[in-house]
Amino acid sequence: MQDALALKINDFAFKLANVNGTGSASANGLIMQAIFRMGIPVSGKNLFPSNIQGLPTWYEVRVNAKGHTARTADYDLMVAMNAETYARDVKELKSGGWLLHDSSWPLDKSLMRPDVTFLGVPYARLCTEAFADSRERTLMKNICYVGTLAALLSIDMELVAEMLKEKFAKKPALMESNRKAIQLGYDYAIEHFECPLPLRLKKMDATKDSILIDGNTATALGCVYAGATVAGWYPITPSTSVLDAFKGFCERYRTDKATGEKRYCILQAEDELAAIGMVIGASWMGARAFTSTSGPGISLMNELIGLAYYAEIPTVIVDVQRVGPSTGMPTRTQQGDILLCAYASHGDTKHILLFPANPGECFHFAVTAFDLAERFQTPVFILTDLDIGMNDWVVPKLEWNDQYRPDRGHVLTKDDLEKMPKFFRYSPEDELGTAARTLPGVHSKGAFFTRGSGHNKLGGYTEIPDEYQDVMDRLARKHKAARNKVPKAIIERRKDAKIGVVTVGGCDLAVREALEQLEVQGVAADYMRIRAFPFGDDVRGFLDEHAQVFVVEQNRDAQLRSLITLETSTSKEKLRSVLAYGGFPLQAEQVVTGVLSQLVERTVESVRE
C-alpha cells in the first residue's frame, strides 16, 4: 500500500477524531505547537460541537512548506479515537492513507478499507496498565497518541519534552504523567510500525519570526494597546474569549501593583442591548470603549447602533461571526453579517466595517477601529469569524510602534473652549464631514445635549425638514470621506491575468492557494482582498480594471458582492459569486471549482450569444 504513495515531506494533512471534554484539546495543541516549533508552516482547525462534554469533536492539522495552510479535507492520516464517529472517519480518509486507532478493542471488520493502512495501538490498555486513576486514564489515552504521532511523523521529541516542561512548570506531577503517556505511545509505535511513515515532517525555519495565536486574543491585545478602558459585553460563542483575553491582559498590564487599583472597567452586561448601551455611555464620556459579540448580539444591538450613528458617538463593535440565521450553528464559521453590519438599524444608516483576515490583522485593526471611530465619531465594526477568532494561526510576530498616540479625532480642549464664544456640537463641518466634539467635565462651555431625536446642525431639537436633512446629508458625506482613511485592500497581480478574484477576511489563504492552482490550469487571476468598507479608490480601481470579477465569500446570499454592487460603480454583470457557507473554513478546492465552473458557463453563453 505505502509505495502507492510517494514520500510526502512537510506537505500533508491529518485529522483527529475525539470526544469533547476528554482532554484531546491539549493533546492536539501539543502536536500543533511542536510542528510550529519545528519551523514548519502549519494550521489547526478545531471543529467542535455546541456542547460542553461528550459529543464528537475533530481537530484538523495541515502542514505545508509553501505556507498553504487553509483548511483541506483530504486527509493522509486519521486518528480515530471516537467510537461514535469511527465509521464516518474511516470513510473520510483518502485512499492510500493511514488510520491510527485504539486496538484495545477489535476493529469492526465491515469498516475495513483495503486502500488504507490501519495502525492499531492499544491506548486504553496501555493507559490502564500505566495509570491508576480512572479520570487520568481517559485523559492520558489522548496524550498517548501524541507520542505515536511523534514517531510516525518524526516530530522532534526533544521539543515535545521542552514544551511539557514549560506547560507544566508548576505541576510536576502532571508533567510526569504526560511525559510517561507520550513515551508509551512513542515506544509502542517504534516497536510495532515502520517509523516514520513516508508522510513526515522535516525541520525548516519558516516560523522563527512568527507566533501561534488566535484572533480573539489578538483582538483583545489590540484593544489594550489602543487604550480601551471600558468594555461592555455579554457572553456568546465564538466571541467570549475576546473578553477573557482582554481581562487577562488588563489584570497583567493595567493593575497597580501597589494599590491593586485597576485602570480599566469590564462590565459583564445582562444582555447585548445593555452591552452596547454601556459602550455608548462610556464613549460619550470620552473613554475608548468596545463590545464584542456575534450575530445574535448584533441583531439585539440594532436599535442603539442607530443611536450611536445619529448622535455621532464613537463605538467599536467586534462581531466574531458564526453561522446564522437565529441561533444557527454557534460553533461553525460564516461571513453572514456583512450586510447587517453595513446598514445596521432602522432609517438611513451606513457604518464603517473592518475585515481582518488573520490574528495579526485582528491586533492592528482593533487599534485602527478606535482611531476611525473617534475620528469619524461613528460606530466601527470589526468583522472576524469563528475560524479566525478561535483557531490558532501562525502569524508574524506583532510589532508595536511606541510613537503611536490615539487619534481622538476632532476634540476641543479646555483652552480651545476657553477661547471660543460658543460651542455647537454639529458645526462647523470639517473636511471629513465631522464637527468638533467635547468631552464632558472638561469645560463649562463644552456642555451640549446629545439626542437620538431630530436635531439641527447646532445640536438643537428639530422637526423641520431642511434642518433634519442638513445633518443627514453631512452624515452621508462623512461616511464617504472615510473611504480612503480605512485600511487599503491587499492586491496581488499576476502576469496576463484576465480575471480578478475578490475576497474578504478569513477566505484569504484558501483563495490565494486556489489562484496558484488556477494558474497551473492556465487561468491567471489578479487577487484583491477587501479590508474595509466604505470601499476606497484602490478597490474601485481594481474592479474597474477587470472585465470579470469573482467574489469569494462564506455566506449564502453573496453579501460582499451585494455591498460592492450597491456601493461602487461596478456593473453587476461582471460580478460572479463563489460561495461556501456550510460552516467549515473555506478550502482552495471550493474556490477552484467555483471559478472554473463559471468560466465554463461563460464560454457556453458566449457561444449562445
Added chain:
Amino acid sequence: MQDALALKINDFAFKLANVNGTGSASANGLIMQAIFRMGIPVSGKNLFPSNIQGLPTWYEVRVNAKGHTARTADYDLMVAMNAETYARDVKELKSGGWLLHDSSWPLDKSLMRPDVTFLGVPYARLCTEAFADSRERTLMKNICYVGTLAALLSIDMELVAEMLKEKFAKKPALMESNRKAIQLGYDYAIEHFECPLPLRLKKMDATKDSILIDGNTATALGCVYAGATVAGWYPITPSTSVLDAFKGFCERYRTDKATGEKRYCILQAEDELAAIGMVIGASWMGARAFTSTSGPGISLMNELIGLAYYAEIPTVIVDVQRVGPSTGMPTRTQQGDILLCAYASHGDTKHILLFPANPGECFHFAVTAFDLAERFQTPVFILTDLDIGMNDWVVPKLEWNDQYRPDRGHVLTKDDLEKMPKFFRYSPEDELGTAARTLPGVHSKGAFFTRGSGHNKLGGYTEIPDEYQDVMDRLARKHKAARNKVPKAIIERRKDAKIGVVTVGGCDLAVREALEQLEVQGVAADYMRIRAFPFGDDVRGFLDEHAQVFVVEQNRDAQLRSLITLETSTSKEKLRSVLAYGGFPLQAEQVVTGVLSQLVERTVESVRE
C-alpha cells in the same frame, strides 16, 4: 389684488396653523369631511409635533377636481391661528393669496405683505362674548373659523349642520355650542367680506362611492377580516392607532353579546422584543397573529425575525414607517425601513414585503399578508408610513368577498396525519419550497420540535454542512417562489414614453401628478408602482423595457433602488433616484424637478461622451 388671481374652483390648497391640544383637530376634520361630502376630491395632511399639548401644529387641505390630492406646499389661503408661528405662516402663503387671522389683537405691521389679502375676524372677542367657560372659549375659537371658511369657500352649511348632528348625537349641549360658534364665524364673514372668494368649492359627485379613512384603521380592519385573533404590540407613534382600531373592531364584532366572551386576545407587551415573541408563539400554535410597530420596534425585533424566518413560522409585522435613524422625528413620514425589513436579522435572511399606497390597499394587503405568511411559513412585512397610516384619505368603498377563506398554506389535518406513517416538519418540499406543517394539539403524530438552531430537512438538530445548506437553499427557493404570488405592480403606460418612473407606497399620488406635468413639458414617462418584494416578472419586465428608469422614494439612501439593484437583473446604470426625505408627504413638484434635473444632466453627459 384679487383680480390678480383667476377664479379657482375645486382646485386650490389651504393651510391651518394651530396650537396642538386646543381642539383644532376636530375643526379641521369637519372642514375636510364637509368638502368630501360635497363630492370633491380632497386630502388633509396633519403636520403635528412629537408633543401632547402646546406646540405648533399644522393641517393642510388640498382640493382638486382631477383627484390630484398629493401634498402641495403652495397655499392659496392660510388660516393663521398660532401667534408663535405667525411670521413663518405669513411667509409661506403664495402671492395673491388670502390670510385669515384673529383680529382680536392688532396685526404686527412688519409682517404685512402687499401681495396678500388679510382677512381679520375677532375670534377671541366673538367667543368671549358668546361663551362663558374659558376652556370652551379656546376650543370654540377654532370651531368658529370653520364657519368663516364655509362662507369664504362656499362650503355647504347644510352639510356642516348635518355632520354636527351625527357627531354630537349624544351630546346636544356640545352640538349647540359648535353650531353657535360656526354660525358666528359664518355671519361675521358674510357681513365683512365679499363671499365667496374667487377661490371656491362647487359640489361634484366624485366621492359618493368613496369613504374617508386612515390607513391604520384600514389595516386593523383588514386584520379583523383576515381572522387574526392574537395581537402582541407595544405603543409607538405612528403605529399605535392600528391596535386602537383593532381593539375597537374586535369589541364590536368579536365579543359574544350574551357571555361577553372575546374571540381575540390583545397583548400589550412590555416591549417590542416581547411583542414579536408573542406573535411567533401564537402563530406557532396555529392562530393568525400580528404585531404593529415602527422603525425602532423593527430594530428591536431583529433577532426574533430571524428565528421566525429560520424556523419557518408565519409572522405578520406591520411597520408604519416614521423618520429615522434612532428616535428621529416620530411624527414625520419616511420610507426608511425598506432595506432593514427586506434583510432583517443576522445571517442570510430574506423576507416578503408588501407596500400599500393608501388605506384601501392597507385593508386588502393586511389580508394578503396573512395568506402569504401562512402559505410561505415566513415573516411578511406590511410597510406603510405615517402619511398613509395617520392621515384621512378618500378611497373607494371597501368591498369584501364573503367567499374568502384563509389560505392556511400547507397544513396537515388530523386525517392526513392519521394516514401517514411518520411526519417530518421540513420535508418533502413542495413546488413553493415549503413543507407541510402541523398545528399543535391536533394529532399525536403531528408533534415536532421547532428550533432556531441548525436543523436538517427532517427537523433534527444538525451541525453538518450539507444538512444545514440543504435547508438554507430551500429557504432561498421559497423566497424566490413567492415572486409571482405577491400583489402585482401597478403599471400605467404613456404613448411614446421614453423613460420609466418607478415608485412605491405613499409616493403614488404625487408621482402620478408629476407624470402629468412632465408630459405637458414634453417628457412622457411610463409608471410603475411596486407593491411587493420579492419582485415579480411584471416588475422585471417593466425595468427591462426601459432604457432609463427613475426610482422615486422617501429616504436618503435610495433603499428601493438598492433593493431593485440587488434583486433584479436591471443594470444599475439606468437607474436614477429621486429622493425626498425631509419628513413631509411627497409633492409632485419634488418629483418633476428631480426628474428634469437629471434628464438635463443626462444630455450634458452624452455631450461629454
Added chain:
Amino acid sequence: MSYIKKPVARHPSLQPNALGLTLRDYEGAMSTLCAGCGHDSITAAIVRALYELDTPPHMLAKLSGIGCSSKTPTYFVSGAHGFNSAHGRMPAIATGASAANRELTYIGISGDGDSLSIGLGQMCHAIRRNVKMLYVIENNGVYGLTKGQFSASADVGSKSKKGEANSQAPLDPVMLALNIGATFVARSFSGDKTQLVPILKAGLRHNGFALIDVISPCVTFNDHEGSTKSYKYTRKHQLPIIEADFVPFANEITAEYPPGSAHSVKMHDGSVVRFRKVAADYDPTDRVAVLSHLRDHQSSGEIATGLLYLDESSQDMHDAAKTVKTPLSRVAHEELCPGNAALQKLQQAFR
C-alpha cells in the same frame, strides 16, 4: 453526556398510566449534557410528573430559551410539541402560544442566565400576566453553555472555578416572584426528586404562572469548593420548610381537607395540594408571612425549599381577558370575519 441512560430511563416503571402509556413514553432524546449535570435529574422528575398526571404527550407544549438548561426539552416527551427558541425570549413566546391555544399544557424550561439576565423583563411580565404555565428555572449560578461566567443568581462571595469571588448581590427568583405577585412559587433541588415531583405536578395543574426555582448544580463549572450552588453546599444548606402532596381530582377525599384551610388548597381542576408543615406556623397562602419567613432563613444562610406559596384564587391571563374557552386557533373563520354586510354598514360611519 452519558452514554448510559439516566436511571429512570434504564428501569422505566412498566406500569401504564390512565392513557396506557408507560414512563418510557414520556422520555425524550438521550441527554447531551455533562454526566452528572443537575439538569438531567430535573428532566427525570418532569418525565415522572407528566406520566403520573396522565398528560397526553401531544397536548403538551414544551418551550425553552437558550442554554444547557434550555436544551432539556429535547430530553423529555418526544411526543410533545417543542420549541427551543431564543435566549431570554421564551416567556413572550409561551405567552403568545397560550393566548392562541389555552387547551395545551405549557412547560417553560429556562436557566438563571436565560431568566435573570437577558430574560428578566420578560419573565417578570409573564408573571404579571399570570400566564398559565409551569416555569422551571434550572438554577446553577453560572452560564453553563458559555463556559461558566457568573450569572445574576450567583451569591456574593461565591467563587468561580478560577477562584475569583462574585461581588454583586444575587437576584433570587423566588423573592422576586413573590414580590411582584406570582401566584405559585416554589424552590427545590435537582437532587431531591421526592420533593420535586409533587411540586411539578401541582405547578402543572395551577391556574396561572407556576414558578419553580430548582437549584441544579453545574458539575463542570460550578460544583467546586467555594461555590454556593454545588451539590455539596446545597445538600448542606437546603432546608425543606413545607411539604406538599399533590392529590389528583379522582382520588380526592374532600371531607378530610376543608377547602380554603391552610392545610390543603383546592386547585382549579378539583385536585388538591395537601401541605404538611415542617416549619411551625408556616402559612403557604399568606404572601407577606412567606416573604418574611424566607428572609429569616436567607439571613441564617439556609436555602428554604418546598412549594412556598400558592394562591389558587387568582385569575390567569385568559380569565382576566375574558377570552373564549375554545382555543382561538380553532375558532372558525365565520366567527371571526364580520363579512361584507357588516363592512358596508360600518363604512357609513366613514363618510
Added chain:
Amino acid sequence: MSYIKKPVARHPSLQPNALGLTLRDYEGAMSTLCAGCGHDSITAAIVRALYELDTPPHMLAKLSGIGCSSKTPTYFVSGAHGFNSAHGRMPAIATGASAANRELTYIGISGDGDSLSIGLGQMCHAIRRNVKMLYVIENNGVYGLTKGQFSASADVGSKSKKGEANSQAPLDPVMLALNIGATFVARSFSGDKTQLVPILKAGLRHNGFALIDVISPCVTFNDHEGSTKSYKYTRKHQLPIIEADFVPFANEITAEYPPGSAHSVKMHDGSVVRFRKVAADYDPTDRVAVLSHLRDHQSSGEIATGLLYLDESSQDMHDAAKTVKTPLSRVAHEELCPGNAALQKLQQAFR
C-alpha cells in the same frame, strides 16, 4: 406647554450659592409638557436641589430614555451634559458613562413605562451594580407620550380615561428595588416639594444607586376620577412616614448625631441625612423591617412616602471593581498601553 414659566423660574432666588450661581443658572429650556404636568414640578425640585448642593453645571450628566418624563432633562441645568437616549436603555448608558468618568454627578430621569416595561431588566441590573447615580422615576401610571395606555405601575382597578379598568398587578419600583438590594430607596409626590428636595439632595450624594419613585400625575391622560395616580387620589392617600433632612458636610455638627444611629446616617462625603420619624419605630436602615412596614401601608391603601431606606455602607460599582480614582477617560495613554517591549516579552509565550 405653558407659555408662562413655572413659578420657580419666575422668581428665582437671587441669592447666589457657593459657586456664585443663582437658581436661574440651574434652569433649562422652557418646558414643552402639558400645563400642570407633574413632571414639571419635579424638574423644579431638581433645579433647587442642584442649586443648593452647589453643583458645577458642567460636572453634571443628565440622562434619560424616551417619554414625556424623559424629555425633562432639557428643562433643567442647560449647562450640564445631557443625553436623551433610547426608550428603556438609559440605565445601561448611564452605567457605561459612570464607568468612564466617575467624577461627574449622574442624574437619570425615567418614566414608569421607560423603567418598568421596556427598561425593567436594565434598571434592575443597574441597581445590582449599585451604579452611583440619582435615578428618578416620574411615575404617572400611563404612557403619556403615546397617549395614555396603562403602564406596568397602573394599579389593579385603576380606570383609564376611556373608563376601562386595569386588571394586571402593578410593579412597585420601591418594593422591587428594596427586594433586589437597592441601597437608597425613596418615594415622593411631585406635589410635595418640601419632601422632594432634601431626598433629591441625599440621593445626589449617595454612594451608589439612589432610586426615587415620584408619583407625578399626567393631567392629560391620568388625572381623572377613578385613576389612582391623579393629584386628587395621591393627595388623599399619600402618607409621609419618615422625614429626612439633608445636612451638607460643612454645616454638620457630628456631636448631635452619633453616626450609625438610626436617627442620622453619615454619607460618604461627610454630609449627614437626619431622619425624623413620623411613624413610630420606623428604622430606615433595616431593609426587612422597611419591607414589612411598607406592605402594611400598602394593604391599608396608603402610599407611604419619604426616604424609605438608606444603606450608606455599601460599595458602589467602582469600589467593588477597584477602579482607579482618576476617571478612566482621563488616564494617560502611557498608563494604558504596555508598549512594544512588553509586547515582545509577551509573545515568547505564543511560541
